[in-house]
Amino acid sequence: MKSPLLSLPGAVSAEGVDEGVAAHYGDLFREQRALADGTGFVDLSHRGVITVTGDDRLAWLHLLLTQHVSDLPVGQATEALILSAHGHIEHALYLVDDGTAVWAHVEPGSEDALVAYLESMKFFYRVEVAVRTAEFAVVQLPAGSIAEVPESTVVRETPYGRDLFLPRGDLETFAAGYGPAAGILAYEALRVEAHRPRLGFETDHRTIPHELGWIGSAVHLQKGCYRGQETVARVQNLGKPPRRLVFLHLDGSEVHLPPHGTPLYLADEGPDGRKLGFVTTSVRHHELGPIALALVKRNVPPDAPLVADATAAAQETVVEP
Template sequence: MESPLLQVPGAVPADAPDQEIAAHYGEPTAEQRALESGRAFVDRSDRGVVRVPGPDRLSWLHSLLSQHLERLRPGEATQALLLSPNGHIEHHLHLVDDGEAVWAHVEPGTAPALTEFLDRMRFLLRVEVEDISDSYAVVTVPEGTEAEGPAFPDLAGTTTRIVRRDALPGLAERLRSAGVRPAGLWAYEALRIAEHRPRFGLDTDHRSIPHEMGWIEEAVHLEKGCYRGQETVARVHNLGRPPRRLVFLHLDGSVDRLPAHGDPVDIPGGRTVGFVGSAARHHELGPIALALVKRTVPVDVELLAGGVAAAQEVVVSPDTGANAKIELRRQAAHRG
């Protein structure tokens, strides 16, 4: 469903899978600076929204997802993964419970498949599963913004809210009247990449497992009971290491293009060792990207990302797994 904010003067549609929202509103760099300093909001209404009401909702989701949810407190936001039986990531959910229902926002276009799977797993439990993406929208706003609907922590200095879709234009106008400008997805993605935060479907592929992405600390509870895909998580954590690891790339700023999603990542000599996930131009760091590479790639070797020279920064340690402590060296976004 195309966002009404695409009708704002200067709005330019983003590329797939985000073509229903704006990439920018004519001033990408200024929008990024404003977002980083708490003076912008981002329309992310192409994301899917799923609601799960019913008295059995938390124990039921606890049995299916990677996160410990049985004692999730109202208003407490968390993340969770739905894994395949072999431990591959099928969905990445941002969750919050409001005391009556669990709300989740997910990647664009994935809510129908998630809802269909969850609906098949209800059996006789007292839960319902609703894909409400047509009625509710996701928007990222400065911390402290008053708005109805569930709230989730997001980029530094921001909060993501789920609001009624028909209320989105009014919220946008109220924010603009208060001096908070719209920022496009390019701004959001640049800051997300700078914070070393992978995005499902862009920085992952069909073989990705939680340890590779650094989601063990945020979206997986290692001491909870059985759930789909748990055997792979436990085996990697206790006995082995994942085959790949997420890296942050500082790209050569003298090149006038960014590598595309899916471009190969090579080491000197031409051997392909991974692929590019997300790439963006950061207003201070310059061109940056996230990539998934083989675990055995030395951490100090220079890479080529889609033919662009790149220096890597560790996000997921090569020693992840085998009961090693995961060290996510997240770099906070610089404030402009």
């Protein structure tokens, strides 16, 4: 979905999975500082939107998701995963129930596959699942924003900001009253700073929740059976995840950021050594400089200096080894 806000002054379109919204509006660091100060908003209208309605919606979702949602209070935000039978992450949902429907936003382009899976699991439950991306767009007001939300808007409030599900036709009117707009690069920089994983960036085909620290925030350990739960329980009780998420401070003298998938090696071995992991997201932060998230093998020493291509990287622990 191409956002009408790409017509705003200075807008430069994002690339890849975030194509359709602005990467920035001409001043990346100013946009980051505005969000950090609780002003402005982020256009996330390229993200998929789904709703689940019906009397059984929470009880039914509780059976399918990693999160405990059977008695989710109205207006309380949560996040949840859908796992494969082997416990690998397939979908990440960011949820809120408004009293009559569960609203969720998901990664761009993933909503059709998600709804197809949900439809296949309806059985006798009184639920209706719908893709609403063409009708509703997600925007985020940053944490600390005191802006008043349009009346009747569905809001998902978290420590990182308020996600609003707006009628898509209201985007331009909203932007006129809630500026300045910040691009997806500013949003991503604050996400990396907060060590928050993102599906398709910090995950690959074999990622399990423990590797990213999604236990607790997206995976509830005291709920009934769901697909992939055996892997979650086994790792929790008997083993350790094979990889772990780390935060990297990158050498600020390098002009280019290491892209997603860049291999990581010990600094004193370089590419001649053993590959220890890979960069998942790298960004330029308005205060911290170049930073990144990465997945590394569990037994990599937390204080070991690393290198991504020619870029030196110092670790901070996100998931304990």
